[in-house]
Amino acid sequence: MTPSPSAAPTPANPAVAPYVNDTRFFGHPFGLSTLFATEMWERFSYYGLRPLLVLFMSAALADGGFGFDRPAAGAIVGIYAASVYLASLPGGWIADRLLGLRRAILVGAVLITAGHLSIGLSGYAPASVGKLTFFLGLLLIVLGTGLLKPNISAIVGDLYPEGGARRDAGFSIFYMGINIGGLLGALVSGYLGENVGWHAGFGAAGVGMLFGLLWFWMRADRTLGPIGTDIVHDPDPAVQARRERTVKLGTLGGLVAIALAFVAAATGMVTLDPQTVGSYMTVVLVGVAVVYFAYIFAAGGLTGDEKKRVLVIFVLFVFAAIFWAAFEQAPTSLQLFAKDFTDRSVLGFEMPATWFQSANNFFIVAFAPVFAALWVGMAKRDLELSSPAKFALGLALAGAGFALMIIAANEVVTSGGTAKVSPWYLILSYLLQTWGELCLSPVGLSSMTKLAPRQYVGQMMGIWFLASSVGNLVAGLVGGHVDPTNLEQTPQIFLWTTVALFGSAAVLALMIVPIRRMMANVR
Secondary structure (H helix, E strand, O other): OOOOOOOOOOOOOOOOOOHHHHHOOOOEHEEEEHHHHHHHHHHHHHHHHHHHHHHHHHOOOOHOOOOOOOOHHHHHHHHHHHHHHHHHHHHHHHHHHOOOOOOOHHHHHHHHHHHHHHHHHHHHHHHHHHHHHHHHHHHHHHHHHHHHHOOOOOOOOOOOOOHHHHHHHHHHHHHHHHHHHHHHHHHHHHHHHHHHHHHHHHHHHHHHHHHHHHHHHHHHHHHOOOOOOOOOOOOOOOHHHHHHHHHHHHHHHHHHHHHHHHHHHHHOOOOOOOOHHHHHHHHHHHHHHHHHHHHHHHHOOOOOOHHHHHHHHHHHHHHHHHHHHOOOOHHHHHHHHHHHEEOOOOOOEEEHHHHHHHHHHHHHHHHHHHHHHHHHHHHHHHOOOOHHHHHHHHHHHHHHHHHHHHHHHHHHHOOOOOOOEEEEEHHHHHHHHHHHHHHHHHHHHHHHHHHHHHHHHHHHHHHHHHHHHHHHHHHHHHHHOOHHHOOOHHHHHHHHHHHHHHHHHHHHHHHHHHHHHHHHOOO
């Protein structure tokens, strides 16, 4: 039952009270409708663009693509997705210290829209200029998403100063917006990109983001009031000035470095091999995580109990990265398998290959309430699974999904590449992977907040996103090797992914009891 407005405590700032205490949006603050729609359109644009990338970049020049080999195209998709997650770290820092949440979201939305515009226009430029504007567009989307995504979620939390179940319900509604946007983006942009033209699909994704930008710009002041407009200032003006100067110099330095690297690559001064870049990025990111955890243990000022909890976070980080390395093959290996080897004919209509990407979002919407009820029901019966047990279950479910793809790939190999397998292989694979995601992703987010020492909560959330970033990189490097000219590669990719998932699930299952002991005092 939704609490009445009077049930919530009065916020410290009286100007905020009317915006957090109203219940006009399904019993929630009306500002949630603004954030819901903005995030929905942003995810429409992201998931509308992402499935098209590997198909477009690997398509022949005669078919309007770039003619990249598939491993290179897959690596680029991995680097792009990994960079989106990484950009959330400086994006949150800039918002907290300089712009404020609302301005960061607005600037981010402008950058994302400009990025989609750049990608859309790349098809109307000469080939050399077209590639430049295409990759400039991807870069702008990365920068914009880094400013928008973490900070819009932070404002959702600010709508519920009382916390509790009402805030959880608000985030559930917000999460539905994410998945509705992802579902529609893959369907609309995917259809246009494959049946009308690549840049029609890219353009549709950009139009969606433009809707999100205009929606937020026109409604934020009216529905959110002062929420998200301020930043936390240090009482000492000199300290505050130094803090802002540090952020400005750091941001400017980062942008200059990115611009120089882009210009060097665009002019041919530096030749970048996407697979090599992706491999080095993976090593660097894993190294950053290892060094960070080592520093926390050695010099973080932790108690013995806190060190145990951080050790658990490190274990969950490793297994989360393995899960995402499999799961994020959706826009690469599984997307290419849908295009090349899947029977997509339905009543005489050939379904676009990108439509399979919407399966995950559909299953999330359908099954998230089921899993939430399952966990609550098990807890009431004293059958609650620990976080590592849920992680192990999630890994095993994803492994079962890729085991199905081994069977499908072997059917293709046996036929010499002439057979198109049933679409149910992919649909059931995505279903099992989604169940795995529901066991692992929300549990991981919750575990980070419960396990992290209080002074490191924000940094540990960054570490969680770092696991996703590493997983995306590995998925991109692996996923581009589905190739009709080398059929034997495909079942091998799915076989080793399955082995890694089941092996990880087994190892983690053996660690459940000792990890549970280290989490004995965690609630």
